[in-house]
Amino acid sequence: MNTAAMYTTGVMGQSHAHESAKAQVLGAAPYLDDLAELRGTLYAAPILSTVAHGTLHGLDCTDALAMPGVHGVVLAADIPGDPILAAFGHDEPIFALDKVWHVGQVMGLVVADSVMAARRAARKVKADITPLPAVLDTATAIAQQSFVLPPVHVRRGDADAGLARAPHRLQGTLEVGGQEHFYLEGQIAYVIPQEQNQWLVHSSTQHPGEVQEWVAHALGIGAHAVTVQCRRMGGGFGGKETQAGHLAVWAALAARKFGCPIKLRLDRDDDFMVTGKRHPFSYEWDVGFDDQGQITGLKLQMAAHCGFSADLSGPVADRAIFHADNAYFLSDVSITSYRCKLNTQSHTAFRGFGGPQGVIVIETIMGDIARMLGLDALAVRQRNYYDADVQSGRATTHYQMVVEDNILRPITQKLELSAHYQQRLAAISAWNAENSILQRGIALTPVKFGISFTATLFNQAGALVHVYTDGTVQVNHGGTEMGQGLNTKVAQIVADELGVPLAQVQVTASDTSKVPNASATAASSGTDLNGRAAQYAAQKVRSNLAAFVAGLDHCGAGAVGFSGGKIHSPNGSRDFKAVVKEAYANRIQLWSDGFYRTPKIHYDKTTLTGRPFYYFAYGVACTEVAIDTLTGESKVLAIDVLYDAGKSINPAIDIGQVEGGFVQGMGWLTTEQLVWNDKGVLTTHAPSTYKIPATGDIPAHFQVQLYQEPNREDNVGGSKAVGEPPFMLAISVYEALRHAIASARDQQGKTGVVQLQAPATAEHVLQALLH
Amino acid sequence: MSPRPLHFLRRGQRVTLHDVPPDRTLLEVLREDLHCTGTKEGCGEGDCGACTVVIGERVQDTDGPAQLRYKAINSCIRLAHSIDGMALWTVEDLTQDPHLHLPAGKDLHPVQESLLQCHGTQCGFCTPGFVMSMFGMYQNHAGGSQLDRQGAQEALSGNLCRCTGYRPILEAARHMATLPPATVDAPAVLQKLELLALEKQAPEAQSSYQRPSSLRELLQLRAEHPQAQVVAGCTDVGLWVTKQHRRFDMVLDVTAAAELQTITHAEGQLRIGAAATLEAAFTALHSHWPQLHSFAARFAGLPVRNSGTLGGNVANGSPIGDSMPLLIALNAQVVLASVRGERRLPLEQLYTGYRQNVIAQDELLVRIDVPVPPLSSGTTQHLRAYKVSKRQDDDISAVCLVMHLQVSEGIVTHASVGAGGVAATPARAVQTEAAMRGQPWTAATAHSAGRTLQAEFSPISDMRASGDYRKHLLGSLMQRFWLESQGQVGVSLQDIRVEVSA
Structure with a gap:
């Protein structure tokens, strides 16, 4: 483990425990459902469609209303504002209006005096629906031109010419499944009416500002009448970016109708049925390459299964395009992206946000090329890497961004050596030749991930730093804490800026009345944006104090330093606390705001060209697996990861993000299978049927190291983002499985590419072995 | 009332x-x-x-x-x-328990301290559950010191975490034993x-x-x-x-009911009270057949095995319950009792259809009797329990197959095969047993038995697996059984270990 303090001069760089860790292990860290409830609180439960597509004629609530404890129902007619959510595409009704679009769509609420009474009654509501034909696969959607947004084409060079001149060609297809977020804390909102048509919303959300906007929109009031708070989430992973807003709107409508606090907590099965997931993707490609495996031309079609509405599907599918290169220079490429409308839940943000769906297809192509040519897959990958020399002509992405901070080769070489990739590759070949029932596989795959919201406007953040007269510090910023350690890192940044011990800094709940118009905590950008904003706020307070001390000591403000809980000048040191007290007495401002916007970024939304990302984060993973050729079962045997966190603000937290992201990605590609039946019903809607990784899936050898090089761009503390990129390192699991499958197929004399559908369940591995 | x-x-x-x-x-x-x-x-x-x-x-x-x-x-x-x-x-x-004495000067229990030190929490929502599973381990395994990584992993397989990737939690489960101990004043x-x-x-x-x-x-x-x-x-x-x-x-x-909790070994039988927990029942079975350990550890998570009972699993009669194929292969009998008296019948005869059984309205399943006859000399026993599911631990079987053979002088003298996930009820593979009984135990017999087994059932397709895949498994698990019965190693993923030098 690499948690040793590397930067020992301050609080930053040290592996401080998560700010809530002690409260969490004591069971004393309250989540939304744990907050003390106000007198008169009622509970809501959703009424769900059981039909995938149909005309909704009406709801018969008679039986539900007769149930004990039921206070009433909330239906579309109860919406005072716009009955369509203020979402991205303005295409989602708050409650189903004249149509239902998927099984699990919310048609209204039952309100009762207990959670279970509301849930029981909600199932007694009878919906009068005339079924219509449902679109349940992307091929049908494309054939019928059923899209939530128009197709997007991105080109660079001449893909046809690149294919025509290629000595080798491969065509392929790939199906990659979606993924349920499975945040341990399900979706929940608690809305409390305030005086004069004002509303306090407790929401488990990654985006309080959007919850505020949506609730105001639905209630037909100004945003200034709605306050949204979130102290912590029990996991988010993108699933509480837009999805949390729906619950808050529903609860607010009920609170308005019944004039009392309303809590809406989804049962886990309902959460699966109602909320969107990671987009499943289908791909078709035609790739040309030379004898060494270098790609000369690529035509790629990506079809995103978006569900019934746009939600964030546009930017998700865009990011898939932006990451279809991953680490590789594609000279002549043409990408077509379809955003397919299907009668299912509306798929949404999920860690990586389309990036994984872009990276996996090019990694699959790399593996196929290597096998077709009989070359080592790592060699083929490296042959296609972007060149570190920006003048080389091989350092510009297909969307015209120059890769200036390329560390692909050194980081790959380092892991190749430390994980003994070559020796193990040889050992595995020898072992496989001696065995037939079991086969092993290994893969070392890279990730290059663009950091910034692709929607440029979201790359801004605000923060407040308050120094109280006793010298303690309170920080508030626009980000949200979902377990990723954002508040811990922000506190570390502020503590170092003011030169005070970490214990002196407290970060408080996200609150739209403190920092307004904050972006979602998403796109791995939480610390980059909010940490910087908080640093700027702290710097303003610090400069006020420095000027004050400079006045006392007749020196320049630049000569005043802050460290170890003391303020130093050429004349000596004073306690921070004492200076604060004295500064207050001299009417010096001890609090400030800070605002940050990411520099350098811009891009043209119509052609998807420009510089959408401030910088790239890199990582490499080497994974070894074994498969059982009798049953298709598999096992991950060893994982080695080297991740580029820049100058890590908190190595323990960063390693935790890398490990957690990797395992989540491994789940996406192995055990986590979403199954919709031919009626459009999601039949995997609980942990009994939907299997995220458990303790037994983690190999004893799981080694994560951080690559020690500061961010080459000016980012807070020299750090790099860590939330999403490690997720895609798990593609090494998938590629290692394909390596093992290829070995088994070779033994059996089978030819052709390894067609492995993701997730690589035992059944899918067996199909790949047998086809 | x-x-x-x-x-x-x-x-x-x-x-x-x-x-x-x-x-x-x-x-x-x-x-x-x-x-x-x-x-x-x-x-x-x-x-x-x-x-x-x-x-x-x-x-x-x-x-x-x-x-x-x-x-x-x-x-x-x-x-x-x-x-x-x-x-x-x-x-x-x-x-907060006056009967639970924390180490001097500490305000956390060692399981909590260990999770904190190992950075075992992120969002923290799963943490209380992990803390309590670890507390159970702490009390039952001498502060956790008796558990290796594998043991810790098995004891925590019923707790899901979506943030950490488990590495720090598994580390904490080992680390807690090294911290100053906390003790429960059990007599009080x-x-x-x-x-x-x-x-x-x-x-x-x-x-x-x-x-x-x-x-x-x-x-x-x-x-x-x-x-x-x-x-x-x-x-x-x-x-x-x-x-x-x-x-x-x-x-x-x-x-x-005390009679339903007891597990006794008498008259060549293991008599398991219907209310014995799955954990207790599997421990008893495992002591007779050590090869059942990993199968037992994969039956749900420990908290479910600690509550759920063998009798409950059997009486419930789910076609995908894992204990019945095993009990069928072991030729277990069930005892049904009422105020009218007792009756016993072979376990597989309990079921009449999907979640339907012969238990009368006034009857209860009170005991499961598993024969553990001494093996006659010259007889070799082969018992293997196979489970295929999407996830290794805490998952429901796509197919569960338990094979139990006795071979004497190269001839199959006894064959019993229990199968789950392939029919509307847990089932005995009667035709397959007949196809093996009296035959020489050879690759050809195993192969032909696999064909019979595949023909004997028509499994359905659902979210866990397709019918075709289930059918394929019946043949391939029979093949694995043959290989394992011949002492072949390296045919199971459980056997495989990898060492990566630092």
Whole structure:
């Protein structure tokens, strides 16, 4: 483990425990459902469609209303504002209006005096629906031109010419499944009416500002009448970016109708049925390459299964395009992206946000090329890497961004050596030749991930730093804490800026009345944006104090330093606390705001060209697996990861993000299978049927190291983002499985590419072995 | 009918709750009635472990002193009344129980301290459940020192975490044993539990939650209240409450009847009381057939095995329950009892259709008898239990196949095969057995038996697997069985280990 303090001069760089860790292990860290409830609180439960597509004629609530404890129902007619959510595409009704679009769509609420009474009654509501034909696969959607947004084409060079001149060609297809977020804390909102048509919303959300906007929109009031708070989430992973807003709107409508606090907590099965997931993707490609495996031309079609509405599907599918290169220079490429409308839940943000769906297809192509040519897959990958020399002509992405901070080769070489990739590759070949029932596989795959919201406007953040007269510090910023350690890192940044011990800094709940118009905590950008904003706020307070001390000591403000809980000048040191007290007495401002916007970024939304990302984060993973050729079962045997966190603000937290992201990605590609039946019903809607990784899936050898090089761009503390990129390192699991499958197929004399559908369940591995 | 008051011991005090409905869950009581919100609901079906708490029961073996037995359980699907008379610890209690002595100068229990030091929390929502599963390990395995990584992993397989990737949690489970210890004052707790038992008034005939302490009372109540919902560990019935919203006016809980808890070995039989927990039952089976260890460890997560009972699994009769294929292959018999008397029948004859059985309205499944005959000399026994599922641990079988052969002088003298996930009920593969019996045990016989096995069932397709895949597995698992019966190693993923030098 690499948690040793590397930067020992301050609080930053040290592996401080998560700010809530002690409260969490004591069971004393309250989540939304744990907050003390106000007198008169009622509970809501959703009424769900059981039909995938149909005309909704009406709801018969008679039986539900007769149930004990039921206070009433909330239906579309109860919406005072716009009955369509203020979402991205303005295409989602708050409650189903004249149509239902998927099984699990919310048609209204039952309100009762207990959670279970509301849930029981909600199932007694009878919906009068005339079924219509449902679109349940992307091929049908494309054939019928059923899209939530128009197709997007991105080109660079001449893909046809690149294919025509290629000595080798491969065509392929790939199906990659979606993924349920499975945040341990399900979706929940608690809305409390305030005086004069004002509303306090407790929401488990990654985006309080959007919850505020949506609730105001639905209630037909100004945003200034709605306050949204979130102290912590029990996991988010993108699933509480837009999805949390729906619950808050529903609860607010009920609170308005019944004039009392309303809590809406989804049962886990309902959460699966109602909320969107990671987009499943289908791909078709035609790739040309030379004898060494270098790609000369690529035509790629990506079809995103978006569900019934746009939600964030546009930017998700865009990011898939932006990451279809991953680490590789594609000279002549043409990408077509379809955003397919299907009668299912509306798929949404999920860690990586389309990036994984872009990276996996090019990694699959790399593996196929290597096998077709009989070359080592790592060699083929490296042959296609972007060149570190920006003048080389091989350092510009297909969307015209120059890769200036390329560390692909050194980081790959380092892991190749430390994980003994070559020796193990040889050992595995020898072992496989001696065995037939079991086969092993290994893969070392890279990730290059663009950091910034692709929607440029979201790359801004605000923060407040308050120094109280006793010298303690309170920080508030626009980000949200979902377990990723954002508040811990922000506190570390502020503590170092003011030169005070970490214990002196407290970060408080996200609150739209403190920092307004904050972006979602998403796109791995939480610390980059909010940490910087908080640093700027702290710097303003610090400069006020420095000027004050400079006045006392007749020196320049630049000569005043802050460290170890003391303020130093050429004349000596004073306690921070004492200076604060004295500064207050001299009417010096001890609090400030800070605002940050990411520099350098811009891009043209119509052609998807420009510089959408401030910088790239890199990582490499080497994974070894074994498969059982009798049953298709598999096992991950060893994982080695080297991740580029820049100058890590908190190595323990960063390693935790890398490990957690990797395992989540491994789940996406192995055990986590979403199954919709031919009626459009999601039949995997609980942990009994939907299997995220458990303790037994983690190999004893799981080694994560951080690559020690500061961010080459000016980012807070020299750090790099860590939330999403490690997720895609798990593609090494998938590629290692394909390596093992290829070995088994070779033994059996089978030819052709390894067609492995993701997730690589035992059944899918067996199909790949047998086809 | 109303339930009698519910009593349990918590933080050294007796907790008494009145008017708790018979179908109220322990988690609802904790969070909604007692406002103890440290324990979380993650799924409401016993699959994620966020709601894990630890119960302490006073147990007395014949002659020995009374002992405190600790079990981590899922509070979300456990009916509250089922813990009547027990001690309860939730995450909040580890630092608030006067009978739990923390190391000097510490304000955290070692399991909590260990998770903190190892950075084992991120969002923290699963943490209370992990803390309590680890507390169970701490009490049952000498502060965790008796568990290796594999043991820790198995003990925590019923707790899901979506943030950490588990590495730091598994590390914490090992690290806790190195910290200054915390101790439970077991004699004090036992004394209070004894008092609780003594104070408990005689069963109220009209209570809506009945948990009689003898088989005689149990059968009498069963006869009097045929409409009552029978429960044991609640690991399935709990879901009828939380997910299907069923209500029970009256509950008959079989778990306190002493006769149903005992496991004895007599007359060449392992006699397992129907209310013995899955953990206890599998431990007993495993002691006779050590090769069953990994199969047993894969049966749900530990909190479910600690609550769920072997009799419950058998009586429930789910076609994808894992104990029945094993018991069929072991030629187990079930004993059904009523006030009219007892009858016994081969386990597979219990089932008449999908979740339908021959148990009469006044009858209860009271015991499972597993023959453990001594092997005659010159006979080799081959027993293997196979399970294929999407996830290794805590998952439901796509196919479960248990093969049990005796081979004497190269000839199959006995064959029994139990299969799950391939029919509407757990099933005995009668034709396959016949195809092997009396045959030489050769690759050809195994191959042909695999074909028979595949022809014998027509499995369905569902979200766990396609019918074709299930059918394929029947053949390939038979092949693996043949290879393993020949002593071949390197044919199972469990055998494979990899060393990566640092």
